[in-house]
Amino acid sequence: xxxxxxxxxxxxxxxxxxxxxxxxxxxxxxxxxxxxxxxxxxxxxxxxxxxxxxxxxxxxxxxxxxxxxxxxxxxxxxxxxxxxxxxxxxxxxxxxxxxxxxxxxxxxxxxxxxxxxxxxxxxxxxxxxxxxxxxxxxxxxxxxxxxxxxxxxxxxxxxxxxxxxxxxxxxxxxxxxxxxxxxxxxxxxxxxxxxxxxxxxxxxxxxxxxxxxxxxxxxxxxxxxxxxxxxxxxxxxxxxxxxxxxxxxxxxxxxxxxxxxxxxxxxxxxxxxxxxxxxxxxxxxxxxxxxxxxxxxxxxxxxxxxxxxxxxxxxxxxxxxxxxxxxx
Amino acid sequence: xxxxxxxxxxxxxxxxxxxxxxxxxxxxxxxxxxxxxxxxxxxxxxxxxxxxxxxxxxxxxxxxxxxxxxxxxxxxxxxxxxxxxxxxxxxxxxxxxxxxxxxxxxxxxxxxxxxxxxxxxxxxxxxxxxxxxxxxxxxxxxxxxxxxxxxxxxxxxxxxxxxxxxxxxxxxxxxxxxxxxxxxxxxxxxxxxxxxxxxxxxxxxxxxxxxxxxxxxxxxxxxxxxxxxxxxxxxxxxxxxxxxxxxxxxxxxxxxxxxxxxxxxxxxxxxxxxxxxxxxxxxxxxxxxxxxxxxxxxxx
Amino acid sequence: xxxxxxxxxxxxxxxxxxxxxxxxxxxxxxxxxxxxxxxxxxxxxxxxxxxxxxxxxxxxxxxxxxxxxxxxxxxxxxxxxxxxxxxxxxxxxxxxxxxxxxxxxxxxxxxxxxxxxxxxxxxxxxxxxxxxxxxxxxxxxxxxxxxxxxxxxxxxxxxxxxxxxxxxxxxxxxxxxxxxxxxxxxxxxxxxxxxxxxxxxxxxxxxxxxxxxxxxxxxxxxxxxxxxxxxxxxxxxxxxxxxxxxxxxxxxxxxxxxxxxxxxxxxxxxxxxxxxxxxxxxxxxxxxxxxxxxxxxxxx
Numbered sequence: 001x002x003x004x005x006x007x008x009x010x011x012x013x014x015x016x017x018x019x020x021x022x023x024x025x026x027x028x029x030x031x032x033x034x035x036x037x038x039x040x041x042x043x044x045x046x047x048x049x050x051x052x053x054x055x056x057x058x059x060x061x062x063x064x065x066x067x068x069x070x071x072x073x074x075x076x077x078x079x080x081x082x083x084x085x086x087x088x089x090x091x092x093x094x095x096x097x098x099x100x101x102x103x104x105x106x107x108x109x110x111x112x113x114x115x116x117x118x119x120x121x122x123x124x125x126x127x128x129x130x131x132x133x134x135x136x137x138x139x140x141x142x143x144x145x146x147x148x149x150x151x152x153x154x155x156x157x158x159x160x161x162x163x164x165x166x167x168x169x170x171x172x173x174x175x176x177x178x179x180x181x182x183x184x185x186x187x188x189x190x191x192x193x194x195x196x197x198x199x200x201x202x203x204x205x206x207x208x209x210x211x212x213x214x215x216x217x218x219x220x221x222x223x224x225x226x227x228x229x230x231x232x233x234x235x236x237x238x239x240x241x242x243x244x245x246x247x248x249x250x251x252x253x254x255x256x257x258x259x260x261x262x263x264x265x266x267x268x269x270x271x272x273x274x275x276x277x278x279x280x281x282x283x284x285x286x287x288x289x290x291x292x293x294x295x296x297x298x299x300x301x302x303x304x305x306x307x308x309x310x311x312x313x314x315x316x317x318x319x320x321x322x323x324x325x326x327x328x
Numbered sequence: 329x330x331x332x333x334x335x336x337x338x339x340x341x342x343x344x345x346x347x348x349x350x351x352x353x354x355x356x357x358x359x360x361x362x363x364x365x366x367x368x369x370x371x372x373x374x375x376x377x378x379x380x381x382x383x384x385x386x387x388x389x390x391x392x393x394x395x396x397x398x399x400x401x402x403x404x405x406x407x408x409x410x411x412x413x414x415x416x417x418x419x420x421x422x423x424x425x426x427x428x429x430x431x432x433x434x435x436x437x438x439x440x441x442x443x444x445x446x447x448x449x450x451x452x453x454x455x456x457x458x459x460x461x462x463x464x465x466x467x468x469x470x471x472x473x474x475x476x477x478x479x480x481x482x483x484x485x486x487x488x489x490x491x492x493x494x495x496x497x498x499x500x501x502x503x504x505x506x507x508x509x510x511x512x513x514x515x516x517x518x519x520x521x522x523x524x525x526x527x528x529x530x531x532x533x534x535x536x537x538x539x540x541x542x543x544x545x546x547x548x549x550x551x552x553x554x555x556x557x558x559x560x561x562x563x564x565x566x567x568x569x570x571x572x573x574x575x576x577x578x579x580x581x582x583x584x585x586x587x588x589x590x591x592x593x594x595x596x597x598x599x600x601x602x603x604x605x606x607x608x609x610x611x612x613x614x615x616x617x618x619x620x621x622x623x624x625x626x627x628x
Numbered sequence: 629x630x631x632x633x634x635x636x637x638x639x640x641x642x643x644x645x646x647x648x649x650x651x652x653x654x655x656x657x658x659x660x661x662x663x664x665x666x667x668x669x670x671x672x673x674x675x676x677x678x679x680x681x682x683x684x685x686x687x688x689x690x691x692x693x694x695x696x697x698x699x700x701x702x703x704x705x706x707x708x709x710x711x712x713x714x715x716x717x718x719x720x721x722x723x724x725x726x727x728x729x730x731x732x733x734x735x736x737x738x739x740x741x742x743x744x745x746x747x748x749x750x751x752x753x754x755x756x757x758x759x760x761x762x763x764x765x766x767x768x769x770x771x772x773x774x775x776x777x778x779x780x781x782x783x784x785x786x787x788x789x790x791x792x793x794x795x796x797x798x799x800x801x802x803x804x805x806x807x808x809x810x811x812x813x814x815x816x817x818x819x820x821x822x823x824x825x826x827x828x829x830x831x832x833x834x835x836x837x838x839x840x841x842x843x844x845x846x847x848x849x850x851x852x853x854x855x856x857x858x859x860x861x862x863x864x865x866x867x868x869x870x871x872x873x874x875x876x877x878x879x880x881x882x883x884x885x886x887x888x889x890x891x892x893x894x895x896x897x898x899x900x901x902x903x904x905x906x907x908x909x910x911x912x913x914x915x916x917x918x919x920x921x922x923x924x925x926x927x928x
């Protein structure tokens with residue numbers, strides 16, 4: 001068997017001399033690394049810069065009021081006295097109220113989509129629920145002002161008052177705007193978030209555990225109660241906290257329906273205000289530097305809250321996912 | 329199905345204990361779940377229907393081309409300048425956020441150690457969770473305070489909102505590219521950067537486009553970041569980003585706060601335009617995403 | 629052990645290519661004589677002649693602390709196919725991946741020893757790994773055409789990485805597809821996606837893609853293990869037809885395949901080459917008892 005060597009085949013060393021690669025190719029690796037690293041550092045820098053800047057903006061308010069800002073109910077631009085207490089109260093009530101309503105609804109929807117709905121319609125219905133999250137908040141607020149508010153005022157609240165008026169919570173005044181419509185709007189905004197995250201968490205429950213319960217003769221609900229829910233509990237808590245973060249930070253839709261009257265009272269049907277809502281409402285001319293700085297102080301509070309919520313939620317959701325991966 | 333089976337046999341009935349009660353509880357759960365799902369879809373339908381019904385009447389060519397004047401009385405004007413303004417603001421924001429987001433995703437997928445990857449993901453998640461009104465205050469302090477509002481500052485604010493969305497979806501999509509596809513590229517004698525740029529990224533491309541589209545849909549509807557940064561504008565058609573530019577969501581916000589019913593009508597019409605565009609983009613993005621997952625699934 | 633395969637050749641007459649017989653396993657079908665070289669494969673890649681030999685000199689490979697390849701000495705000669713057989717986990721894939729330096733792409737993996745292509749150590753200090761991979765091609769276990777590229781673009785991809793001028797690319801793609809015996813099947817649909825082909829066709833597409841850059845050596849890592857028997861047979865025939873054009877090494881866990889396809893067979897166990905020799909001898913009269921036990925099915 002002859003292998004003709006008609007043309008001399010070049011020695012390998014010549015081939016490896018790297019003639020095949022132009023200068024761009026050689027430095028391409030390094031260039032890509034530097035470019036992408038720069039982008040990554042930029043992203044981190046944005047977060048740090050944001051934190052720094054808003055703290056900087058808030059500094060004059062902080063130096064004037066200190067931590068007492070958080071407990072003072074004053075908000076008087078004329079006298080130059082500012083305090084966040086009323087708004088903190090509003091934020092807490094609105095977001096907790098929203099999560100109180102949103103959590104069971106979201107869990108029910110997630111159960112529906114993972115256990116009960118006919119398989120063929122699961123993606124479609126799931127997509128529809130997620131589309132709810134895609135509605136711009138200003139449009140939900142518009143709907144809240146013009147449709148939901150009057151509806152509640154004319155139809156829902158009178159009934160509530162008539163039937164449950166003996167409970168102080170439902171016995172007071174009500175109007176077109178207030179905390180209650182804001183809670184409902186926030187519920188609408190947080191349900192898609194909490195339910196889609198809960199749905200993902202339910203999907204990590206090992207099917208063998210579920211089958212084991214059913215094989216013992218459990219009803220579907222009993223299986224869910226004994227297997228799915230306990231397994232998912234930290235994840236659900238994480239999802240709820242994430243939803244809480246969303247509710248706390250929502251400015252636009254809330255400011256449209258809440259009535260922008262800061263006060264602390266137990267009647268959720270009266271107008272109120274929240275931290276985010278107040279900031280949004282002041283865009284048309286916070287007069288003094290101190291006022292602007294106080295609004296920045298609000299922003300700092302919101303940022304710290306979002307930081308805490310995000311980190312805690314992440315930890316909880318991760319713990320469920322890593323658990324399922326290791327036992328998977 | 330389970331809940332409709334009746335134990336006929338006395339033996340089974342004896343062992344079923346409080347089966348009736350248990351089955352009732354099960355039924356109750358099923359009903360609640362159905363109710364919740366119907367509620368969610370119902371609210372969605374309700375909101376969209378309200379916008380459609382209330383807005384359709386005011387839509388006209390005039391409306392789409394005339395300029396918005398929040399201070400003018402009556403129903404004169406339209407959203408022409410707001411449409412142009414939104415286009416410019418979101419367009420510039422996309423040009424800023426998408427390349428950076430893609431590059432960050434490439435970094436975490438190709439170069440980062442596990443620890444850097446987690447750190448960067450953490451910061452991106454944080455950024456994603458920052459309330460948009462806070463982002464507005466940030467950009468206000470950075471670019472507006474001491475100067476004046478500008479469309480450019482508005483785009484930067486929107487870009488900051490978009491960045492974590494783009495980065496996260498690109499990260500997920502790049503991670504889906506099968507390792508063997510990358511190996512095929514390397515084995516052919518492509519350098520690492522060449523493999524990334526000519527093999528990995530194109531494989532993930534439709535997923536990246538989906539991520540970008542969803543981020544754009546989000547940015548189109550954002551009001552809060554713009555309030556302090558690009559909200560005081562003249563009722564004329566403006567396209568210079570060094571000046572504050574009007575935008576559709578901000579205009580809707582201002583109209584909605586107005587006491588005049590005529591302005592409310594315009595708000596509904598603008599909302600109809602906005603929601604139609606946002607929903608359209610979201611649906612296109614999801615179709616693209618489903619298609620890409622199918623294709624990559626075949627390759628695994 | 630230093631075995632030089634040219635010492636006692638199983639003479640193969642190119643005109644009448646009979647494949648070495650596989651050992652008498654009851655289940656195995658009688659080996660079919662190879663069909664004559666099809667004109668398709670002959671005309672494709674006319675310019676290519678296998679001339680270079682590969683020699684592994686005290687090659688070691690590690691995954692972290694795991695010593696996967698232990699002091700291997702082995703040659704692949706041009707003009708003949710070398711098969712590497714052994715039980716799963718014996719290190720045969722790892723060893724072969726050291727030849728084109730894909731092993732080092734895995735985090736924590738390293739190697740020691742020399743891999744000589746003719747007289748040059750591919751693992752040498754100043755050797756560019758990307759260029760190595762243009763000289764040594766690889767076909768993977770599971771066909772991995774680039775999912776988003778057309779058939780044409782898949783085959784052309786290696787050429788594009790090396791900056792081949794566009795005019796040349798079309799011709800070379802044609803020749804490569806001929807050389808892989810695939811041209812007649814895809815001639816009319818070069819622009820359809822690579823994923824539209826059957827598994828066997830996809831693997832021949834990957835072979836064409838590897839051949840397009842005209843490598844000196846072709847490494848095949850269990851190329852038929854994901855394919856059905858008909859597709860497997862086609863590829864085995866192809867290997868026989870390609871061995872004049874490129875130095876071929878095939879890793880396989882299928883002993884019958886080694887019997888059908890290879891002139892020389894090396895048996896690996898626990899990271900070492902236990903024995904290497906002409907395929908006929910390895911299966912009928914091996915020197916080492918472990919080889920005998922493996923080929924007669926006592927383990928593995």
